[in-house]
Amino acid sequence: xxxxxxxLCLLCFLSxxxxxxxxxxxxxxxxxxxxxPDETMVIGNYKTQLFDKNVNDYLPSSPGVxxxxxxxxxxxxxxxxxxxSSEGRFTFTSHTPGxxxxxxxxxxxxxxxxxxxxxxxxxxxxxxxxxNDYQTIAEKDKxxxxxxxxxxxxxxxxxITKEQNYQRYREERFRxxxxxxxxxxxxxxxxxxxxxxxxxxxxxxxxxxxxxAKKLV
Amino acid sequence: xxxxxxxxxxxxxxxxxxxxQPDTQxxxxxxxxxxxxxxxxxxxxxxxxxxxAEECFHQYTSVGSIINxxxxxxxxxxxxxxxxxxxxxxxxxxxxxxxISGEEDGSYKVTITREGVYTMCFDNGASKFxxxxxxxEITIIQRGEWRKYIEMQRGEVEAEEDAEEEVETxxxxxxxxxxxxxxxxxxxxxxxxxxxxxxxxxxIKDWYLVIQNNSYVQQWSIIQCxxxxxxxxxxxFFVRRLFNIKTVTPTQKPRA
Numbered sequence: 001x002x003x004x005x006x007x008l009c010l011l012c013f014l015s016x017x018x019x020x021x022x023x024x025x026x027x028x029x030x031x032x033x034x035x036x037p038d039e040t041m042v043i044g045n046y047k048t049q050l051f052d053k054n055v056n057d058y059l060p061s062s063p064g065v066x067x068x069x070x071x072x073x074x075x076x077x078x079x080x081x082x083x084x085s086s087e088g089r090f091t092f093t094s095h096t097p098g099x100x101x102x103x104x105x106x107x108x109x110x111x112x113x114x115x116x117x118x119x120x121x122x123x124x125x126x127x128x129x130x131x132n133d134y135q136t137i138a139e140k141d142k143x144x145x146x147x148x149x150x151x152x153x154x155x156x157x158x159x160i161t162k163e164q165n166y167q168r169y170r171e172e173r174f175r176x177x178x179x180x181x182x183x184x185x186x187x188x189x190x191x192x193x194x195x196x197x198x199x200x201x202x203x204x205x206x207x208x209x210x211x212x213a214k215k216l217v
Numbered sequence: 218x219x220x221x222x223x224x225x226x227x228x229x230x231x232x233x234x235x236x237x238q239p240d241t242q243x244x245x246x247x248x249x250x251x252x253x254x255x256x257x258x259x260x261x262x263x264x265x266x267x268x269x270a271e272e273c274f275h276q277y278t279s280v281g282s283i284i285n286x287x288x289x290x291x292x293x294x295x296x297x298x299x300x301x302x303x304x305x306x307x308x309x310x311x312x313x314x315x316x317i318s319g320e321e322d323g324s325y326k327v328t329i330t331r332e333g334v335y336t337m338c339f340d341n342g343a344s345k346f347x348x349x350x351x352x353x354e355i356t357i358i359q360r361g362e363w364r365k366y367i368e369m370q371r372g373e374v375e376a377e378e379d380a381e382e383e384v385e386t387x388x389x390x391x392x393x394x395x396x397x398x399x400x401x402x403x404x405x406x407x408x409x410x411x412x413x414x415x416x417x418x419x420x421i422k423d424w425y426l427v428i429q430n431n432s433y434v435q436q437w438s439i440i441q442c443x444x445x446x447x448x449x450x451x452x453x454f455f456v457r458r459l460f461n462i463k464t465v466t467p468t469q470k471p472r473a
Binding site: 188 | 258263264272274276389409
């Protein structure tokens with residue numbers, strides 16, 4: 001039990017390595033394009049930090065700054081358009097497979113006055129699976145360290161399997177498009193040859209009629 | 218007395234320095250903290266980089282982690298332009314660790330020896346007007362803490378053995394080798410993940426190519442058909458015009 005607590009403490013250190021972050025300007029709009037299969041739930045966690053000129057560093061939290069999250073599906077239809085507080089989580093489920101556009105921009109204009117113009121946004125977008133919080137899992141299921149490690153490995157292998165399934169779906173889509181291109185090349189070549197011959201015939205006939213009318217033939 | 222004060226000062230200093238760490242660390246219960254407890258984090262997305270602009274992403278990484286970045290340019294706003302982009306990886310102190318210039322796609326894997334915030338930048342400064350869509354995949358395998366735990370556990374087991382001078386029981390041996398085997402499996406799984414990441418990048422690039430081909434073929438075929446018909450119509454009427462004889466001569470007298 002002692003060891004478990006110790007390991008969880010180590011996990012605490014691990015957890016300080018948090019999500020990817022980037023900076024956006026006041027009116028700047030950052031868009032991420034994600035390729036998502038259909039009927040998949042997507043969870044996005046984000047957190048914003050304001051730059052404080054007095055401390056010359058980023059404040060741990062920035063109340064009052066809202067983030068506008070906009071999600072468009074491959075056909076351009078709006079799936080989600082909501083304003084969230086300075087940190088939070090947004091979820092949406094995709095209904096068509098393809099490229100979804102997730103856009104983030106700040107909705108307030110006041111913070112640039114004292115923020116030096118930059119907002120730090122931490123973002124973590126997960127497609128299709130839940131964020132596994134191993135600390136709570138370990139506490140809930142009362143796992144030993146070894147069991148927790150094995151559980152982590154099992155989850156990773158499950159991820160690999162999901163990725164392989166998605167790869168298979170991608171390959172099928174790829175093959176369909178290739179076959180469609182093949183068909184198109186064939187049929188358009190036939191059509192072009194046909195059009196060429198027909199216009200040739202029409203041309204000859206028209207000119208023959210014309211010359212006969214002109215009494216040249 | 219002096220040593221007690223020293224120890225006290227040292228403890229206070231440690232606590233203060235821990236608290237004064239850059240506040241990029243989230244508070245307890247923070248949703249983003251959950252990403253830290255996973256043995257690997259992976260982000261993949263496509264982003265549009267405007268002309269002469271640079272997009273940077275930062276990530277806090279611990280020692281012993283492996284950062285793997287794969288990227289490729291999927292499309293440019295104007296056809297026929299070069300698909301090059303620059304990639305720069307900077308370390309915690311801002312020093313440049315790796316720069317890949319002018320490549321259409323690339324990958325870079327590095328094991329981290331210093332913990333801190335690592336910056337990955339994609340620079341489109343070389344093109345003046347072309348915006349580019351870049352597919353980026355960042356995978357970070359973090360097992361540094363687990364490795365420390367293994368060392369600590371092995372140290373504990375050895376200390377126990379030394380202290381008690383007992384013969385290792387069969388169970389201890391099994392537990393020891395289990396940990397080793399788990400680490401071997403974990404390494405192999407990491408390799409699998411990296412290979413999948415590469416495959417995905419190639420698959421997405423091929424997909425874009427195929428889609429472009431498909432629409433390209435259709436568009437050009439339609440245009441060609443129109444050109445054929447237009448050309449033959451133009452030909453016919455031009456030939457007809459050649460035989461157009463005016464029924465009146467230039468001096469307005471009827472011609473035979």
